[in-house]
Amino acid sequence: MIASAEDAVAAVEAAVRERRRFAVTSGGHCLENFVSDAEVRVILDVSPMKRIDYDAARRAIVVEAGATVGDVFRALFERWGTVVPLGEYPAIGMGGHVVGGAFGFLCRQLGLAADYLHAVEVVTVDADGHAATVVATRDPADPNHDLWWAHTGGGGGNFGVVLRYWFRASGALGDNPRRLLPPAPESVTTFRAEWSWADIGRSAFRRLLANHGVWCERNSGADSPNASLWTLLELHREQFGKIVVRGVSTASAAAERQANEHLAALADGLPAPQGRELARLPWLEFALNPFPDLFAGPPGGVSVKVKDALLKRRFTDRQMETAYDHLTRRDTDVMGGMLGLATYGGRINTVAADATASPQRAAILDIACTTGWLDPADEAKNLAWVRALYRDLFADTGGVPVPADAYDGALINHPDSDLADPSLNTSGVPWPVLYYQGNYARLQRTKARWDPRNVFRHALSIRG
Ligand SMILES: Cc1cc2nc3c(=O)[nH]c(=O)nc-3n(C[C@H](O)[C@H](O)[C@H](O)COP(=O)(O)OP(=O)(O)OC[C@H]3O[C@@H](n4cnc5c(N)ncnc54)[C@H](O)[C@@H]3O)c2cc1C
Known part of the structure; x- marks a missing residue:
């Protein structure tokens, strides 16, 4: 069980060192056997990480990857009266969901959930097998921008362990958390x-x-x-x-x-x-x-x-x-x-x-x-x-x-x-x-940069 960034870094490094194939899980709602594959020896379960809060420094709502879609709908509505157009089933885990784009009942009106992704924190593994956390943002000047972009639809289990997502509507101004995302329907x-x-x-x-x-x-x-x-x-x-x-x-x-x-x-x-x-x-x-x-x-x-x-x-x-x-x-x-x-x-x-x-x-x-x-x-x-x-x-x-x-x-x-x-x-x-x-070539370049050892892989993972 992964309860913190430190846990995730240590668990990933250990699995890489011991050459044990591993997979990450958040909500367990994958429609293929990417996590339950018989070759997977270690499962990193981030479901204990469920915190949802307003991050004043980033002017965005921060959501840990183990929160479910239902947890997020509830927190956004009860605390700020807002919504992100997440998927249709409340038990889906945010970790595997948002990185796949994420459509839902409100998508025709509000777009994909990934359209509201402002930043993401990921544990990645370098060519030497060392794991570290990295934050990647929507800001085009961010040197990690490609990693943010890859998390707006690249799919789970490709680049690293997602620990946290930050959400804010593109172009939203001010620091009132009630105004940084669309209002929830009454x-x-x-x-x-x-x-x-x-x-x-x-x-x-x-x-x-x-x-x-x-x-x-x-x-x-x-x-x-x-x-x-x-x-x-x-x-x-x-x-x-x-x-x-x-x-x-x-x-x-x-x-x-x-x-x-x-x-x-x-x-x-x-x-x-x-x-x-x-x-x-x-x-x-x-x-x-x-x-x-x-x-x-x-x-x-x-x-x-x-x-x-x-x-x-x-x-x-x-x-x-x-x-x-x-x-x-x-x-x-x-x-x-x-x-x-x-x-x-x-x-x-x-x-x-x-x-x-x-x-x-x-x-x-x-x-x-x-x-x-x-x-x-x-x-x-x-x-x-x-x-x-x-x-x-x-x-x-x-x-x-x-x-x-x-x-x-x-x-x-x-x-x-x-x-x-x-x-x-x-x-x-x-x-x-x-x-x-046409996005595949850029995803491959991003994969090659952030997962050069291809430790995050499954049957339909991006080939670097
Ligand atoms: C009943 C049902 C309804 C659904 N409805 C919708 C819908 O309305 N809209 C929609 O867009 N999708 C929908 N989905 C699909 C769902 O969004 C995806 O299956 C999503 O990947 C599930 O994420 P999870 O964390 O629950 O699953 P998991 O099985 O835990 O993981 C799925 C994949 O993501 C990876 N992953 C999980 N957590 C992380 C993490 N923290 N970091 C990196 N990789 C991770 C896993 O390794 C695996 O490859 C639905 C699925 C089900 C079963």
Whole structure:
């Protein structure tokens, strides 16, 4: 357990000296086995480091890496009335989260969490195997600026042990901590509705997806009044019985109308969705327990596979047909299979692709092919189903969302080792380009400078 910078430096140096492969963990929510890899001999767990405070010297909120997303939402709201647009699940650890860019329910309105990163403190290891702490800041004149930049989307487990992050909105003036980050929403309005698969045939399915895609194309500008709305269309497998749409709005008095208009746009030419629920609740109550049914898992947990992609435009007719075919396949029993379409864009797309290490600044949709299973015996059929769906959706570009006119690659916070498998990625485009696009060369230089011995590594780590 790492409880201080001294602990971290000593533990890293010992592991390097003893040539023991190690990995860092904060919240334990990695979607690949980067920490649980069988070759890892030492796990450095920074979860005891949870302090959150105002640092007057840096005019920024300082957050230790072991704090969870929920801890940060609570402290920011209760102490300063502010927010950073962190991820959707409160138990995620800040250590592995922010360095991956970090999108969430408020990202269309406020951008990525990494867009608010002012500075970061990291334990790095030099060519001689000595570990030391270094602070890297957003200031372009800072000699360590490249290390700060790498922590705005380079991904966890690449450069060193993150101990602390400092957050402040770019350009924020003064030293009042209540004004250095965006104000938290006073309340949020959530909604949910569903269609029964019994009412959705092939043509209705296509209509629903087309309606949804058109809405995203028209409402994903940063200046759109609907940037305050985030929604998720859950295209569960037919076997599951229903298609669900849910959303969260910060538009206060206009939120109910906004939700109704969104549902009406999706349902245009279709039966109206059933079971509409709408609720207004305080921001913190939502942030600490968002959509309980979405994240609820059985005791003992569930195994999942998540295959993420960013779209710059809506699905083509062929992709809609493909989605329908896989979701209605009867030759396999994959109850937990789903294609999820989350709205994206808005404020995220106002930042230049190279201003941070998160290059995906032109997408309007974050889609995920996912599945989950309880019994290890069901793993093979679940993986086969979800891989086939993803491969066929992106069949025109080698089975993966190659960044170009239609796609914006994939997010490193949703790592998928399949992208490095030449039998599943036949595009000829290497996996780092899918995650980092034109930023990869700079990340490699940063890696070579700050981790010359490549002691921080995993299946999808940056190659120096
Ligand atoms: C249920 C769920 C919901 C999610 N929702 C979102 C979301 O809405 N938005 C989003 O952006 N992401 C989301 N994620 C992905 C999540 O942000 C990443 O998996 C993140 O890396 C998790 O960080 P962690 O510290 O909890 O995980 P860990 O498993 O502890 O670490 C993940 C990776 O980061 C490295 N790492 C961890 N701590 C440190 C540290 N202190 N210094 C350096 N490297 C470190 C690890 O070595 C590993 O490579 C979600 C994941 C899950 C499981």
